[in-house]
Amino acid sequence: MDLFRETFAGTIVNFVTHGKALPYPEQSTGFRAPEYFCPEWQAAHPDAFRRPSTSSEQTTIGDTQPQEKGKEKRQENVQPEEAEKGLDPNLVTWYGPDDPENPRNWSSAKKAFVTSQLCLLTFSIYIGSSIYTAGLVDLTQRFHVSQVAATLGLTLFVLGYGVGPMFLAPLSEIPALGRNFIYIITLLIFVCLQVPTALANNLGTLLPLRFLAGFFGSPCLATGGASLADMYIPAKRAYAIGIWGIAAVCGPVLGPLLGGFAADAESWRWTIWILLWLSGGALAILVFTLPETSAAHILVKRARRLRKLTGNEKLRTEGEMEQAEMSAREVAMMTLVRPFVLSVKEPIVFFLNLYIALVYGLLYLWFEAFPIVFVENHGFNLGQEGLAFLGIFVGSILSYAGFCIYCYFWLEKQFEQGGMEVVPEKRLPPAFVGGIALPICMFWFGWTASASIPWIVPIIGSAFFGIGAFLLFQAVLNYLGDAYPRYAASVLAGNDLFRAGFGAAFPLFANAMFKNLGGPGGVAWASTLIGLLAVVMIPIPWVLWKYGARIRKLSKYAD
Incomplete structure (x- = not known):
């Protein structure tokens, strides 16, 4: 009830x-x-x-x-x-430390259920990027366009859900709106946009619709972590963020699998129809099952009820008081300017965003590499090519199991009594392992991609990408949230923009790079180049581990 x-x-x-x-x-x-x-x-x-x-x-x-x-x-x-505040009689807050309406006081079963709903929401949006790639060949033939032009449908979607959080994610921090309203309304728009997208008859119609779909589908991708933070104390949050991360990985990884069989049997339009069914089904479920998690918004609604009950218009929550004191300029700064400022002026945010953006770019780069390796070299059809992505998924699952062991035996012990505080740098050790796994993956995959080597070998190599990407995401996103708790939504929105920028750009040159760099061995040499970039990035978390606290002291935004 x-x-x-x-x-x-x-x-x-x-x-x-x-x-x-x-x-x-x-x-x-x-x-x-x-x-x-x-x-x-x-x-x-x-x-x-x-x-x-x-x-x-x-x-x-x-x-x-x-x-x-x-x-x-x-x-x-x-x-x-x-x-x-000296027990201000007009301050509306929780009715005590055990107030059942406080998301932190929900039962473990309720928290787990809500986490599963957030994972469903994230999966149903994230899959919208990669499911489109399965129909690229058919789309180029029907619209008579080049592969690069057709790939814009992928890049604009990814760019849309990178730009969207810069404007939409901070809205969920406004106490009067909350998170649930933003989630449901934007998901509804996302679902509606799939109908004209599937019916589009030219690229000029398709591309703007794909961008808008990414834009309106973006809030959950940047705010989902904040919703989990609403429910879980910091000591337990990593487990939930990990599950949510798996759902985020499942979207791009399973997209080519579902879309591949659909495009192979019908046409590119069926990849969008499947996306409509998935996101529409998620909307129908979440309208009835996803509760509000924002403590600020829950208290605002409580204040409204109490004002009506008592007739005392002075009753206010802390969020309402802060919002009332904000000028239009300050609201604009919070929702539009701050994410950009933090992403550019804060060195911690900038370099970690750059690192995660590289990881994200590699994932979308592979949407062009896998057809070369598994379709051209090994003779897979589109559906079988989608199955090749399961190596990444298996790697992510294995890394989550190891991550839970690490959290239980080491990370939780780093928190002070009560599980409320930890030095942000304590979040970084998983990135040490993830940073090493990433170049291993690129070198392994690149130099085993030829037709003379069994297809299972590069798939095993791709599993290291799942390990590296998962551990880096968990370490970086948790670290940024702990280092900038007052501006977490803005920081994560900026991170999403960086990721999306790389994810949007990499597929545009991927096909040419994998085919042309180094002649017939283009996949090997292109992967080597990317692997070397990943090696260059390895020191970033180590530097922050040693000097992060000093850098944060120099910042007016970090804690």
Whole structure:
């Protein structure tokens, strides 16, 4: 009941029925709240507005306890923020440390379920990039365009979901909007865009639609990690981020598999129809199953209900107070300018973004390399070529298993008691391993890509990419979130833009590079070149491990 009430559909039902259906505590008879809250109204309505009785230490309004003892009890049941504000009676916050509406207090089962819904959302969007590549050959023949021109449908989609978070992701940080509204509305637009895309009869129509689809599908790709941070304490967050990372890998990796069989049997349009069914099905499920996780937005809705209940228009949350004090210029800075500023002016952000962008570019580069290696050299059809990508998926799964062991036996022990703080640099060791796995993959794959070597050998080599990419993503994204907690949405949006920029550009020159660099052995030499770039990047996490704390002290944005 509580989970459905916080979903998009549940919110509508509650609003339409004026709280009669799926009521919140404030809309229910016998509602109870902390005694320090709105004392003037409580004095006038002693029977309608009571303190929670969820703890033996809590008492209802009207109990005749000594003043000092009551004061002591109030102090035990307030958050640190409330203590700093001197128990402001107009401040709407949690009703205590165990408030069930606080996402951090949800049960493990509920958190796991919501995590699975975020993974579904991410997968249904991410697959939209690579599923298109399976129909490139058919599209070039039907539209009479070059392969590079047809590839623009991939690059513009990727560019769209790189640019989108710079504008859409910060909106989820606005308390009045929250995350769920942004997720559902943009997913709805994404689904609708697939219909004209599948029906497009020329490249001039197709390309803008692909960009818009990437743009409106982007919020979950940059904000999904923030949603997980809403629920999990830092000590446990890495496990959830890891699962979410697997879902993100599954999209691009399984896209050629699903799209390959569809394009081979029908046409390129069927790759888009499959995307429509997947994303439309996800939308139908998530409207009823994905609850709001933003604590700021949950409290804003609570404040609205309390203002209606009490008639006290002074009741505000911290988020509302901060938002009210922000000028139009400050809002524009937060939503439009800050992600760019952090990406360019912060050396930590810039170099880690560059590293992750290289990894992302390599993944999309392979959408052009795999047809050469497995279709031209080994005679695979489009569906079988898609199966070749499973090596990356297997590598990711294996690395997640090892990552969980590392988190359990080492990372969790680095947190202070309570699991709330850790030095950000403690997040970086997985990147040491991931940085080494990446060039191993490129050298292995490149020099085993010829037709004379069994096809399974380069697939095994590609598994090292799954290992390297997964570990680098986990280390970097968790590190950036810990180092810039106040600006996490903006920092991750900038990271997404860097990734998308490389992912959009690399496929445009990939075919020519793999075929022409070094003559017949182009795949080997092109992979060697990329592997050497990956080697150059290896020192970045090591440098931050040693000097990151000093660099952060010089920043006005980092903690």
